[in-house]
Amino acid sequence: MERLVTSNLKLGIIAGGQLGKMLIQEASKWDIITYVLDNDEDCPAGRIASHYIKGSNLDFESVYQFGKKVDVLTFELENVNIDALKKLKSEGHRIVPDPEILALIQDKGLQKEFYKRNGIPTSPFAIWETEAAILEGLEKGQIHYPFVQKLRKGGYDGRGVAVINNASDLKKLLPGASVIEDKVEIAKEISVIVARNGKGEIKSYPVVEMLFDPKANLVDKLICPSSITVEQSEKAICFAKDIIELLNMEGLLAVEFFIDSQGEVIVNEMAPRTHNSGHHTIESIITSQFEQHLRAILNLPLGSTRIKLPSVMINILGEDGHQGAVMYEGLTESMAIEGVKVHLYGKKITKPYRKMGHVTVMSSSLECALQKAEKVKGLIKVKSWTENK
Known part of the structure; x- marks a missing residue:
């Protein structure tokens, strides 16, 4: 709190989209020094941050070096290099939310298992490693129409999701390790x-x-x-x-x-x-x-x-x-x-x-x-x- 009121706090935000921009607009009210990491020099947050750093949220070295410049590190998206965050944490840097939580949420399979393990109601699901395995599961009657396919990693804003109502929708299947859920009405x-x-x-x-x-x-x-x-x-x-x-x-x-x-x-x-x-x-x-x-x-x-x-x-x-x-x-x-x-x-x-x-x-x-x-x-x-x- 003392560092906040003396305006010495350096807040790092990984990725510079609209969420980062609106977070900086709030941080400026408290005179917090803001840093943004993004590959796009014209990103929304980069133009209003105290400091813009060019670099990828997926690149280990970019994230690691960026994290060392700030007092508190946060992010505006889930798709961040976890290994870099974990190394920063091991060296005593403050990352919030914690990298272990981000790693769980990045993986929709781990997310679903977390809900099941803790008695949080969620739609029935199974994890399948490949598109071929999903097709085989359909043939064997282990998967039934209609169902929803969600890629375990990388999906956001509706991407990485396929709704399969019948056999004619199978052309929409996505390659990669996936969560297959019963389609909820x-x-x-x-x-x-x-x-x-x-x-x-x-x-x-x-x-x-x-x-x-x-x-x-x-x-x-x-x-x-x-x-x-x-x-x-x-x-x-x-x-x-x-x-x-x-x-x-x-x-x-x-x-x-x-x-x-x-x-x-x-x-x-x-x-x-x-x-x-x-x-x-x-x-x-x-x-x-x-x-x-x-x-x-x-x-x-x-x-x-x-x-x-x-x-x-x-x-x-x-x-x-x-x-x-x-x-x-x-x-x-x-x-x-x-x-x-x-x-x-x-x-x-x-x-x-x-x-x-x-x-x-x-x-x-x-x-x-x-x-x-x-x-x-x-x-x-x-x-x-x-x-x-």
Whole structure:
């Protein structure tokens, strides 16, 4: 705490995307010195960090040398060189969340085994090493349609996932070691973000409901508070708190759940970092997820997670068929609507379904916020100059 108030604290963030940028925006309020490691010199976080270091999050030497420059090291994605983090930890450097936790969460097979071992409800699963083994398992009746294939490592934002409903979908099978899950009949998808500091203090954000874009397989709309029952909400929050406690984790943990057709709450997966399902907290909750992450990793008292206003968050995605220098439409009209907060991430190049920003819409009632969000969704378009010459 003393180092924080004297402005000498050096915070390192591995990867410089929009999550890193928004974390730096919060850190700047406390005059923390920020370092970002990213290969892209134009990355969103790199342009506002105190120090930008060019390097890959997957390269041992880049991560190791970067970690030695800072007092506290954190990350905005799971895909980080674990060996470098473990070596830094062994030499006494502070990495939060802990590399062992990151290693578990990086591997969806280890994740699922963790849930099973600790009695956390999740969909039935089995681990298969190759695409050929999956096909053989189908022939032998060990795997049944419909099922979901998730690569054990490397998947994010809907990538590394294949939904196989019948034999005609087998062309979508992905090569590599995988988790095969029974396909859940999903009624709703929800998320709970929970924080824990070094003193063991835990705070949960209110449950949010997520609606997905079927083509992009990304969150299209996020609603807070959710429309689920009080009992379902309490279960989800309890499971999220249990998980972060079982992991003995410091930092922020996002836990995504399914609510199945029978109304049961089932863990889907988790992420040990700030998360897309928490962007609304910047305006609609007393303490944003980015401030809470800083509080947790610096072992400060956790902030209030009380809702200020009901909100709807929509992702601003690159339009299908547009790739090149970015051009936005509809921002002025959207900003004229009361309660609309626009966040652009500063990415110079748009691609189909690339996350380019988000909009949080707040109102005194959720119904009104939903109506405004639909209007904004129809107004904002992300196109490219190259497509419009």
